[in-house]
Amino acid sequence: MPWIQLRLSANEDNAEKYSEWLSACGAQAVTFIDAQDTPIYEPLPGDEIVYWNNTVVMGLFDASHDMDKVLSYLKSIHPDKSNMAYKLEQLEDKDWEREWMDNFHPMKFGQRLWICPSWREVPDPDAVNVMLDPGLAFGTGTHPTTALCLTWLDSLDLKGKTVVDFGCGSGILSLAALKLGAAKVIGIDIDPQALQASLENAKRNDCADRLALFLPKDQPTFKADVVVANILAGPLRELAPVIIEYVASKGKLALSGVLEEQAQQLQTIYGEFCDMEPVTVQDEWVRLSGTRK
Ligand SMILES: C[S@@+](CC[C@H](N)C(=O)[O-])C[C@H]1O[C@@H](n2cnc3c(N)ncnc32)[C@H](O)[C@@H]1O
Known part of the structure; x- marks a missing residue:
């Protein structure tokens, strides 16, 4: 206008x-x-x-x-x-809010996964393609923390698995998990606009029947095979008991939104419940990952 x-x-x-x-x-x-x-x-x-x-x-x-x-x-x-x-x-x-759209192009993560802006051509129709319009929510794949989580999801065998996506934003990680074969994903976010964007993206990818979305006050009790949380170090510290509760025994966990200097403290907190792997770094951001004991 x-x-x-x-x-x-x-x-x-x-x-x-x-x-x-x-x-x-x-x-x-x-x-x-x-x-x-x-x-x-x-x-x-x-x-x-x-x-x-x-x-x-x-x-x-x-x-x-x-x-x-x-x-x-x-x-x-x-x-x-x-x-x-x-x-x-x-x-x-x-349309000032949407000007970034011109610079958003399909991106590949790991071996199989592509994130494609919903208004662009898919470069590889045989790949695992997530069609995405983030709207006003966080999560296009261009930020290192999202990229670290997408690459991690691509590295897992998600066929038939259940997943919790804590801080789902645009739904990018939820949809990547679903497209990579997950049976069901629970997405949680404090921002109602994020839940709206996640739902619209799920419909866009014909996955809405396998994605359940919640505000934290309504979040269900659940044990998931895979839990991913790309929030920030502060909330990851405070929410550790809640996030850990979602990981089933021998389930996989990845955390991001963490700067290199904040990683050790979180390794220690989550290390009490999970066997933690060495962190993965991209730019100054890290991904922590582990397996529930
Ligand atoms: C960095 S974005 C990640 C979005 C997307 N998952 C990605 O990887 O690109 C973090 C998201 O977490 C949400 N968030 C922040 N604090 C939260 C909390 N305490 N509980 C649930 N969601 C939270 C924000 O609203 C935001 O959508």
């Missing part, structure tokens, strides 16, 4: 008031920028917002908005009346 941006010159005394005016006139978003490039840090919760002395208040309107009406109203209430300092700009018609 094309947008029109209206910039109003302001100062610390009137910036908040102008922002309210722009919102009242129908702006979809209002932001402040410093006209002199003085940095101001993000206020902490509860802090009073500090404005620069020379501020520009910007209102974003959709292109069909009647800007003549907005301007004549603002001029009628502005202290400088018809000398009100403003600038109108037409913004390019770009």
Whole structure:
């Protein structure tokens, strides 16, 4: 959708008031920028917002908005009346959130697995192909942590196995497991948008009947042959008892989202329950893996 941006010159005394005016006139978003490039840090919760002395208040309107009406109203209430300092700009018609799509191409992981953007041609129709549109969720395969987990899944014999994907994001790991032969996958994520993206991707890959998705508050009790959790070191530490509980005896576990310097602590925590293998490193990220004792 094309947008029109209206910039109003302001100062610390009137910036908040102008922002309210722009919102009242129908702006979809209002932001402040410093006209002199003085940095101001993000206020902490509860802090009073500090404005620069020379501020520009910007209102974003959709292109069909009647800007003549907005301007004549603002001029009628502005202290400088018809000398009100403003600038109108037409913004390019770009789908900003989706611009990355042009740079997302099919990628191969391990021996058999391809992740293919759903809007592109499949390079090898005989391979194990996951058709993916991550939407607004994390997980395209371009991040080293996802790549480490995908390569690990490809290295396993998943035929008929059950899998838990903790922090499923776009569903990329769940779908890779299903396409590699898993019988059933449970995907868990704290973000409802991630569950939505996972479900849509499962439908896209004709796997929705084998993928069950849950918010953590609803997550079921289950013992899986394979558990993969690509979250971050902090949650992996805190959730260790929950994640371990999902791994069946002799089941396989992989953890990622962990930086090299954080790996040893997690090896120790999970090593109490699993025989851990040496970590695998890609860029500065690692994957821990092991087998439940
Ligand atoms: C790094 S992304 C991984 C996405 C995908 N599995 C992949 O490998 O690309 C981490 C995901 O974990 C989710 N997450 C973070 N903390 C979580 C928690 N405590 N419980 C469940 N999911 C969590 C986030 O919402 C996010 O979707």
